[in-house]
Amino acid sequence: MGNGKHFHVLLVEDHPADVSLTRKAFAKISTPNTLHVALDGMEAMAFLRREGRYRDAARPDLVLLDLNMPRKDGRSVLREMKAEQGFRTIPVIVLTTSAASHDIRTAYDLHANGYVAKPVAFADFMAVVEAIERFWFITVHLSTP
Amino acid sequence: MTSETLAASGLLVALTMVVIFVLVRRLQASEQRFRLLAEHTEDLVCFQDVGGKYVYVSPSVERLLGWTPKEFMRGGPTIFPDDKNTLRAFQERVQGGETERVLYRIQRKNGTVIWFETWSYPLPNGGVASSSRDVTARKVAEDMYRYLAANLPKMSVVLYDRDLRIIVAEGELIGRHGHTQEKMEGGTFRQVYWRDYDAEEIGQIQDHWVRAIQGQKSESESSLAGSMYRSYHLPMIMGGRIVGGMVVTIDITEQRNREIELQERTDDLERSNRELEQFADVASHELKTPLRHIAGFAELLADEHEGLLGKDADDYIHNILGGVGEMRGVIEALLRYSRAKTEENRMERVSLSHLVAQVVSGLRDRTKEMGAKVEVDLKSLPVVKGDPVLLRQLMENLIWNGVKFASPGAVVRVHAARRLMDWEITVEDNGPGVDKEHQESIFLMFKRSRPDVEGSGVGLALCRKIVGIHRGRIWVEEAGGPKKRPGATFRFTLPARNWDEVTQH
Numbered sequence: 001m002g003n004g005k006h007f008h009v010l011l012v013e014d015h016p017a018d019v020s021l022t023r024k025a026f027a028k029i030s031t032p033n034t035l036h037v038a039l040d041g042m043e044a045m046a047f048l049r050r051e052g053r054y055r056d057a058a059r060p061d062l063v064l065l066d067l068n069m070p071r072k073d074g075r076s077v078l079r080e081m082k083a084e085q086g087f088r089t090i091p092v093i094v095l096t097t098s099a100a101s102h103d104i105r106t107a108y109d110l111h112a113n114g115y116v117a118k119p120v121a122f123a124d125f126m127a128v129v130e131a132i133e134r135f136w137f138i139t140v141h142l143s144t145p
Numbered sequence: 146m147t148s149e150t151l152a153a154s155g156l157l158v159a160l161t162m163v164v165i166f167v168l169v170r171r172l173q174a175s176e177q178r179f180r181l182l183a184e185h186t187e188d189l190v191c192f193q194d195v196g197g198k199y200v201y202v203s204p205s206v207e208r209l210l211g212w213t214p215k216e217f218m219r220g221g222p223t224i225f226p227d228d229k230n231t232l233r234a235f236q237e238r239v240q241g242g243e244t245e246r247v248l249y250r251i252q253r254k255n256g257t258v259i260w261f262e263t264w265s266y267p268l269p270n271g272g273v274a275s276s277s278r279d280v281t282a283r284k285v286a287e288d289m290y291r292y293l294a295a296n297l298p299k300m301s302v303v304l305y306d307r308d309l310r311i312i313v314a315e316g317e318l319i320g321r322h323g324h325t326q327e328k329m330e331g332g333t334f335r336q337v338y339w340r341d342y343d344a345e346e347i348g349q350i351q352d353h354w355v356r357a358i359q360g361q362k363s364e365s366e367s368s369l370a371g372s373m374y375r376s377y378h379l380p381m382i383m384g385g386r387i388v389g390g391m392v393v394t395i396d397i398t399e400q401r402n403r404e405i406e407l408q409e410r411t412d413d414l415e416r417s418n419r420e421l422e423q424f425a426d427v428a429s430h431e432l433k434t435p436l437r438h439i440a441g442f443a444e445l446l447a448d449e450h451e452g453l454l455g456k457d458a459d460d461y462i463h464n465i466l467g468g469v470g471e472m473r474g475v476i477e478a479l480l481r482y483s484r485a486k487t488e489e490n491r492m493e494r495v496s497l498s499h500l501v502a503q504v505v506s507g508l509r510d511r512t513k514e515m516g517a518k519v520e521v522d523l524k525s526l527p528v529v530k531g532d533p534v535l536l537r538q539l540m541e542n543l544i545w546n547g548v549k550f551a552s553p554g555a556v557v558r559v560h561a562a563r564r565l566m567d568w569e570i571t572v573e574d575n576g577p578g579v580d581k582e583h584q585e586s587i588f589l590m591f592k593r594s595r596p597d598v599e600g601s602g603v604g605l606a607l608c609r610k611i612v613g614i615h616r617g618r619i620w621v622e623e624a625g626g627p628k629k630r631p632g633a634t635f636r637f638t639l640p641a642r643n644w645d646e647v648t649q650h
Contacts, residue, residue, distance in 0.1 A: 015434065015438075017438035017441070017442070018434075018437075018438070021437075021438070021441040021442070021445075024441075024445060097430055097433055097434055097437075098430065118437060119437075120433065120436055120437045120440050120469070120473050121440055121441075121444065121469075121473075122440060122441040122442075122444035122445060122448075123444060125437075125441065
């Protein structure tokens with residue numbers, strides 16, 4: 001599947017339990033992938049810019065972005081990414097607790113490529129991750145080779 | 146002396162004689178006229194010499210006081226003891242050259258006391274001319290009006306003439322702020338009020354006084370030493386002429402304080418409502434995250450380790466998952482409750498028959514599964530002004546409630562009737578109904594009358610909130626009740642309104 005390509009996913013998420021559940025879900029899909037984790041917006045930007053300890057970081061094929069985080073929140077990350085030539089081609093899926101209409105609106109205003117409210121049940125979350133796999137890893141052509 | 150000059154001086158003498166003759170005739174005529182007037186006037190006319198001795202008393206004295214002029218001139222008037230000093234001071238002022246008016250009590254020959262009003266004028270020869278009349282009737286009427294005005298609680302009445310001179314000042318408020326009735330009556334607007342207000346304020350108030358004598362009514366508000374007053378200014382019209390103005394002032398301090406207090410309480414209530422909504426929203430969000438973690442790991446535990454940890458462990462895991470599912474329902478319902486609000490611009494023309502038909506068809510599968518029936522009198526359902534999203538939630542909740550609680554064999558009926566100001570919509574079922582003691586509490590959050598029936602405990606609270614947003618009322622009627630109706634009967638009202646009114650917005 002996915003013509004043998006190995007996908008790099010950057011998860012920007014501050015809660016270790018969510019990180020762990022997301023890891024679990026991505027480990028269960030058949031497309032080969034690596035889940036990189038940034039614990040807040042500052043780390044996410046450092047990862048993308050390959051700063052400091054991220055000097056050798058891979059360029060992610062997809063970013064999963066939580067909205068509410070300490071230091072730099074998801075909205076700022078989205079704004080900075082979409083303003084920077086090198087990063088604006090990387091698809092960003094907002095993955096957050098909120099299903100509030102103003103949060104959804106704001107995310108798309110900032111050019112998010114998708115918005116998903118985290119489902120409570122793991123089975124439902126698994127379905128979301130599989131949908132992401134089917135669409136972003138299998139169906140579409142990404143800008144990255 | 147020439148003959149011409151003689152003739153001329155003779156002519157001069159003759160002319161002088163004619164002039165004197167004419168003048169004397171005029172004088173006699175005027176005295177005659179005066180006598181004529183004095184003899185026939187209804188008022189009492191008197192002349193007194195320098196020593197105060199009566200030299201003329203008109204015959205009207207007999208009708209007014211019972212004495213003949215002669216008797217009166219001999220004996221003089223019998224003044225009511227309390228008024229003697231007033232009268233003495235008055236006489237001194239007149240002798241000092243003032244034209245004055247005085248009001249006093251006088252005793253008639255038959256012993257009765259009447260109110261007398263006397264105008265006195267100083268005469269060039271040092272004597273005094275006066276004219277007096279019986280003003281008892283007027284005085285009694287005035288006393289009655291004064292009594293009325295003086296006893297109006299927290300009010301005052303001020304009457305003034307065209308020169309803004311105060312004629313009457315009465316009422317409970319008069320004595321406040323250092324004024325006295327005695328000092329006010331006779332004083333002009335500025336003399337009385339200059340100390341109470343600054344220049345700008347006094348100008349504004351004077352404008353109201355002036356406008357009244359120009360025939361305009363107006364209202365003003367002022368505050369003085371922590372009290373608030375509202376004044377009504379109006380022209381005083383007598384015999385078709387504006388003779389002055391009138392100010393009726395009411396102390397509105399208490400009323401204003403109550404208004405302020407009420408506003409504060411309303412603000413507090415709105416704030417606490419907002420806080421509650423925010424709290425529900427934030428709390429349910431914050432609860433969702435840990436719940437997701439519990440759910441996620443419990444599922445993983447079940448997926449990966451079921452059958453490996455023993456039967457007890459499997460039970461525990463399933464209990465955790467059951468609890469998670471329940472809590473999820475509560476959180477979702479809380480979120481629905483806290484989000485149930487509407488912007489005025491979402492209020493639109495909603496056809497309830499259309500909306501209920503959609504709700505019923507949306508519930509069809511689940512209703513069929515329960516073996517229940519929903520009967521809607523579509524024709525009776527009105528068009529109302531409302532938020533279609535919220536009204537749909539409301540109808541869905543009420544109908545589904547009926548289906549749930551009356552099953553098996555549930556029949557839910559929906560119909561509406563026009564009341565005086567409202568539409569009354571009824572959703573009734575044939576279930577066990579609601580006991581009298583639960584009729585209020587079932588609309589409270591998390592109050593569940595039947596733990597055996599699945600539900601979040603928020604549904605009816607949400608219904609009440611939605612109906613409240615639409616300015617209606619919702620209630621449930623006693624099962625059985627006076628009409629021995631079986632099952633639960635939920636009714637709610639929505640304001641009936643004229644559609645032209647709404648479409649204009």
